[in-house]
Amino acid sequence: MVSPVSAHACGIDFGTSNSTVGWLRPQHTTLLPLEEDKPTLPSVxxxxxxxxxxxxxRAGLQDYLDGYEGRLMRSLKSLLGSGLIDGVTEVQGRAIRFRDLLTQFIGTLKERAEAHAGRAFDQSVFGRPVHFVDDDTVADRLAETTLGEIACAVGFKEVSFQYEPIAAAFHYETSLAREEVVLVADIGGGTSDFSIVRLSPERARAADRWSDVLANDGIHIGGTDFDKQLSLAEAMPLLGHRSPLKSGREMPSSIYFNLATWHTINFAYTRQVWAEQQRLCLESTVPERMERLLALIRDRAGHWLAHQVEGVKIALSNQETAELSLARFSPGQQALITRSQFDVAAQALVEKIEGAVARLLPEAGVTASGIDTVFFTGGSSGIPLLRRRIAALFPQAKVVEGDLFGSIGAGLAVDAARRYGMA
Structure with missing residues (x-):
């Protein structure tokens, strides 16, 4: 049922791991249900x-985990700005363009949002990271253009963009009673984005907010990168990574990097890779580990293992140890992983993200003591080491946790209402 007063446009957060659609209606929940009653749709x-x-x-991921034959695609947003976006992949004997995969998914977001809203959306504000691609303005601009073209292809007549951390700031602003200078730390699946924004109930009424945005920066590191480093450090050695061959050389690492990276896992399943790994198994000094690798390839269990690694990462945000299972392709095999092991694997990524935050202060013209609040959003902002290190840069600021998966979509809805109006 459409509210008598509602926004003309919706806001879409197309995320690396999860996506949401927000629509501003007074006295209604902002995020629209996209899968049963859930406001998030995993980008799968x-x-x-x-x-x-x-x-x-979730339905697609569950089919895969239940063992159905087929092809799983995750981290689709990572294709934007990469050379892969105009490439093709084989699915059930058919060549499918990666661009068309994104079109199918974003089209599904639009269809499900409209079905629940009971109306069509012709206009939308899409969230975007501060940098789709680090240190390459041409590729970054192309990524936004590509996303805009896909949005138009699925039926939007007018599309605009907002930086994701600024959208999260607009969502946080709806809860404020007084002015604050806020550092928004949006640690998502594919990027870490930061904005320093001046917020207040009075400023929220302004049509143009750019004078309130003091600085933006970001880095192409997110939750999938933490998955990758944890996998390389703790999971892939169980499959022979960094093990010696009889010749004294180390096992070639390319297959392990592909298996540890969500959007390259399917590269491990080619006939050429299978033949090469069979040959290396004969040369290995740890053949039982190589047998596990061969079993994983034979069973096409790479995404299953990546899902287990992601689950361990999430568990270690709330507990000190977690079990990593290899049961799908190596029955009975598991490993205990500790938070301290994860911290070691994550250390280099955390330091790079810290550097991006530190660079933001001189750009904004404020000191650390001038930040009133650090607002965390994005699913990966729950990583304990990362959160501690960012918060430690601003010891006088209060720390607020937003809706880790919904703040951006809700903030984009606020921005969409501001840009395109209510009726």
Whole structure:
């Protein structure tokens, strides 16, 4: 049922790991349900070969985890700004463009949001990271252009963009009673983005907010990078990574890097890779580990293992130890991983993110003591080491945790109402 007063446009947070759609309606929840009653749709596409259907979100991931034959695609947003976006991949014997995969997923977001809202959306504000691509303005601009073209292809007539941390700031601003200078730390699946913004109830009424945005910066590091480093440090050695061959050389690492990276896992399943790993198994000094690797390739269990690693990362945000299971391709095999091991694996990434935050202060013209609040959002902002190190840069500021998966979509809805109006 459409509210008598509602925004003309919606806000879309197309995320690396999860996506949301927000629509501003007084006395209504801002985020629209996208999968059953849940406001998030995991950014997952699964081509189910057995039933010849395409499934999205949790349903697609569950099909894969249940063992259906098919092709799983995750971290689709990572394709934007990369050379892969105009490439093709093979799915059930058919060549499919990566661009078309993104179009299918974003089209599904629009369809599900409209079905729940009971109306069509012709206009939308899309969130975007501060940098789709680090240190390459041409590729960054192309990534935004590509996303805009895809949005128009699925039926939007007018599309604009907002930096994701600024959108999160607008969501936080709806709760304020007085003015604050806020550092928004948005640690998502693919990027870490930061904004320093001056917020207040009075400023929220202004049509143009750019004078309140003191600085923006970001770095192309996010939750999937933490997954990758944890996988390389703790999971891949169980499959022979960094083990010696009989010749004294070390096992070639390319297959392990592909298996540890969500959007390159399928590269491990080619006939050429299979033949090469069989040969290396004969040369290995740890053949039992190589047998696990061969079993993973044979069972196409790479995404399953990546899902287990991601689960360990999430568990270690709330507890000191977690079990990593290899049961799908190596029954009975598991490893205990501690938070301190994760901290070691994450250290270099955390230092790079710290550097991006520190660079923001002189750009904004403020000191650390001038920050009133550090506002955390994004699913990966719950990583304890990362949160401690960022908060330590601003010892006088209060720390606020937003809706880790919904603040950006809700803030984009606020911005969409401001830009395109209410009726």
């Amino acid at each position: 596409v699964f081509f189910n070969a057995e039933e010849d259907v395409v499934r999205f979100g």
